[in-house]
Amino acid sequence: MSDLRIRGAVKRYGPVVAVGGVDLDVRAGSRTAIVGTSGSGKTTLLRLIAGFEAPDEGEIHFGEACLSQGSRFVPAYKREIGIVAQDGALFPHLDVAANIRFGLGRRADGDIHVQRLLAAVELSPTIATRRPDELSGGQQQRVALARALARQPKLMLLDEPFSALDSGLRQSVRDSLCHTLDSAGIASILVTHDQVEALSFADQVAVMRGGIFAQTGTPLDLYLRPGSVETALFLGKAILLTATAGPGYVDCVLGRIPASTRGKTGAVDIMLRPEQVLVHTRPTSPVGRDTRSIAASVTNVRFEGPDCTVGVAIADAAMELTLKLPSFGAPEVGRVLHLVVGGEAHVF
Structure with missing residues (x-):
C-alpha cells in the first residue's frame, strides 16, 4: 500500500504557469477528485503524477519511491500507476480482448481475467472480438478502464473517464469502478468538470483554480463550508x-x-x-x-x-x-x- 505525496509542484509552458505550486496527499486505497474549469491545471497535474511530464519545481513521492525531485525523474512506464484518458486511447488494430490482454502481460489465465474485467465495467463478453471502431464511445471508454485495471496499478488516474456515457450508465459504471478499486485497494484520482460526480466519487475533493488548489477537504465540508463565494457557486x-x-x-x-x-x-x-x-x-x-x-x-x-x-x-x-x-x-x-x-x- 502506497501513499502519494506532492509538494510544491510547478509546471510552466513558457510564460504560462499551468500548475503553480501544488501540495496534495492521497492515502493508499482512497479516492480523490480534482475539479475545476477548463484550463485550471487539472490534466497537467495528472500528467505530472503519471510521469508524462516532469515538474519544473517541487517533488512527487509514491510510497518509498521518489518519482520526481530535481534531476531525478522516474519515467511513466516504471511507475505503478494506471491512467485512463478522456478518449480511451485504445489500439485500433486490436480487438477488445487483445486490448485488455495488453495490460495483463503474459498471464496464462489472461482470457479468464478478460471476462472478469469486462464484467467489472459492465460489458458483455460477446464484445470481446470486436474492434474499437465497432463500439460506441461509452463502450470504448469502459474497455479502456478494463485495460488499465488489468495492470493492477497501485494508483489509478482517471481523466474524465465517464464523459462519453449517458447519465444513467455513468453512475452505474462509476459505482462498479469504485467497488473494483476499493476491493483491490487501489487509490484513485479523478479529474472531472462534473461537480456532482466529484462529490459522490471521492473521499477528498480538491477545487483547482488558476493552477493552484483553492480548497481541499471532504466532499461534505467543501459543499457546506466553502472557503469562498466562487467555490460555493462552483460546487452547486x-x-x-x-x-x-x-x-x-x-x-x-x-x-x-x-x-x-x-x-x-x-x-x-x-x-x-x-x-x-x-x-x-x-x-x-x-x-x-x-x-x-x-x-x-x-x-x-x-x-x-x-x-x-x-x-x-x-x-x-x-x-x-x-x-x-x-x-x-x-x-x-x-x-x-x-x-x-x-x-x-x-x-x-
Missing part, C-alpha cells in the same frame, strides 16, 4: 444573503439561523444550499427557535424531471429566492408557502 446552487451575526446565529430575511460565526459580529455574508430551505403549507415555528417561518409566494416553477426549480418572492424583503423541490406535489404559481431553514448557515 447557493443562496447568498447578507445577515447580522450574533453569538452562534445570524439574522437574515429567512429569520434567525444557527451559524458558526467564529466571533464575528455585525454585517456578514452567508450561504445556504437551496435544499436547506424547507417548505410548509402553513405557518410553523422551528423547534428551539424564537422565530417563525417566513411567508413567500411562488413566482415560477420549472420542471426538471424528479426535481423542479421553484422561484419564490419574500414580500417583506422585496427579494426572490430559487429553491429545489421534488416535482411530485410541486406548488402552483401564486401559492403562498412558509419557509424554514434547516441546518446551519455558512458564514464567509
